[in-house]
Amino acid sequence: MPVINRIGEFHREMTEWRQDLHAHPELALQEIRTSGVVQAKLKEFGVDEIITGMARTGVVGVIRGNGTSGRAIGLRADMDALPIVEETGAPYASQNHGVMHACGHDGHTTMLLGAAKYLSETRNFDGTVFVIFQPAEENLAGGDIMVKEGLFERCPMDMVFGLHNWPQMPAGSFAWRNGPVMAAVANIEITITGKGTHGAQPHFGTDPIVIASHIVTALQTIVARTIEPVEGGVVTIGHINGGHTYNVIPETVRMLGTARWFDARVGDQLEDGVRRLATGIAESFGAKADVMFSRDYPATVNDPDATSLARRAATAVAGEARVVPMQKPTMGGEDFSFMLNAKQGSYIMLGGGRGKDDAMVHHPRYDFNDEILPVGASYWATLAEQLLPRQD
Numbered sequence: 001m002p003v004i005n006r007i008g009e010f011h012r013e014m015t016e017w018r019q020d021l022h023a024h025p026e027l028a029l030q031e032i033r034t035s036g037v038v039q040a041k042l043k044e045f046g047v048d049e050i051i052t053g054m055a056r057t058g059v060v061g062v063i064r065g066n067g068t069s070g071r072a073i074g075l076r077a078d079m080d081a082l083p084i085v086e087e088t089g090a091p092y093a094s095q096n097h098g099v100m101h102a103c104g105h106d107g108h109t110t111m112l113l114g115a116a117k118y119l120s121e122t123r124n125f126d127g128t129v130f131v132i133f134q135p136a137e138e139n140l141a142g143g144d145i146m147v148k149e150g151l152f153e154r155c156p157m158d159m160v161f162g163l164h165n166w167p168q169m170p171a172g173s174f175a176w177r178n179g180p181v182m183a184a185v186a187n188i189e190i191t192i193t194g195k196g197t198h199g200a201q202p203h204f205g206t207d208p209i210v211i212a213s214h215i216v217t218a219l220q221t222i223v224a225r226t227i228e229p230v231e232g233g234v235v236t237i238g239h240i241n242g243g244h245t246y247n248v249i250p251e252t253v254r255m256l257g258t259a260r261w262f263d264a265r266v267g268d269q270l271e272d273g274v275r276r277l278a279t280g281i282a283e284s285f286g287a288k289a290d291v292m293f294s295r296d297y298p299a300t301v302n303d304p305d306a307t308s309l310a311r312r313a314a315t316a317v318a319g320e321a322r323v324v325p326m327q328k329p330t331m332g333g334e335d336f337s338f339m340l341n342a343k344q345g346s347y348i349m350l351g352g353g354r355g356k357d358d359a360m361v362h363h364p365r366y367d368f369n370d371e372i373l374p375v376g377a378s379y380w381a382t383l384a385e386q387l388l389p390r391q392d
């Protein structure tokens with residue numbers, strides 16, 4: 001792969017960093033060791049400044065180039081792991097049972113560290129590069145916290161860029177997209193309260209299990225019958241809990257689910273549909289439904305100008321044939337969306353596939369592909385050098 005030669009030289013070193021991070025995964029907002037490793041490495045590389053404390057474990061390294069330009073860009077990686085029991089069998093598998101780097105954030109952190117090492121060493125750019133190591137991408141919106149805690153005020157920058165590895169794309173290839181690239185996410189929680197009774201005496205109670213069944217079925221009609229067919233949307237109930245045994249009708253049933261969309265109007269329609277159907281159906285059966293529809297992550301929307309710059313950098317590293325347009329956005333969520341809502345920028349996919357049977361991210365047998373470490377690090381470094389060119 002045509003990576004930056006100097007970065008290729010520390011491929012082995014980066015592989016060691018990645019596997020060490022993989023062995024010591026930490027959940028969202030608990031990335032104490034990871035944050036410490038990042039800080040120690042940035043210090044060792046000789047970055048100009050290290051900013052800590054944003055979103056608890058967040059770290060920003062400031063690298064100033066040669067020259068007097070006031071321009072600046074941000075490069076962002078995420079650091080957190082997932083509550084999954086690892087099944088890779090790798091010699092460097094998680095030593096923190098029940099926690100696993102199953103989304104490749106170990107690789108993301110390592111690639112940005114690799115770029116930081118190269119950029120600190122070479123300074124072949126004019127301006128400032130902020131390397132942003134963000135906690136809690138999964139569920140707890142570390143990206144939002146960093147923005148709220150003043151990331152862009154403390155680190156004034158013109159554009160911000162993000163990247164995710166993608167095991168279903170060939171290793172070392174890139175996919176770009178203008179506009180929406182990842183979906184907006186809401187968590188749904190519905191509690192149905194009926195009246196518990198003996199399973200053989202249903203007429204003395206109000207059965208929340210039957211009501212829950214009607215609600216689950218009716219929720220399927222929101223996307224099918226109220227959303228314009230060419231728009232994207234999903235409502236999924238992923239968990240139902242109610243009752244304990246054969247012959248008791250319980251008092252309550254609790255359901256958890258997720259909703260996804262791109263267009264904010266569709267989000268409103270999904271929320272309205274979930275609330276209306278759940279409360280209306282429960283009421284019509286003489287029970288009550290409490291509905292929580294919590295909008296967690298907005299859609300991740302790429303700016304076309306920033307995307308063409310990202311695409312140019314990716315092409316310089318991977319070659320034209322390996323930089324392809326992403327045909328469709330994905331329904332996954334991403335909290336880089338909060339940074340893109342506050343700052344012009346773009347989020348690109350980097351392929352990490354080894355063959356046909358690559359486990360998808362969030363799978364217990366997924367493992368970041370170390371072969372692409374220098375590709376990602378070269379992409380970051382190239383982006384910095386292209387966007388902040390030296391004047392001399």
Ligand SMILES: [Zn+2]
Nearest residue numbers: 103138361362
């Ligand atoms: Zn993930």
Ligand SMILES: [Zn+2]
Nearest residue numbers: 103105137164
């Ligand atoms: Zn991820």
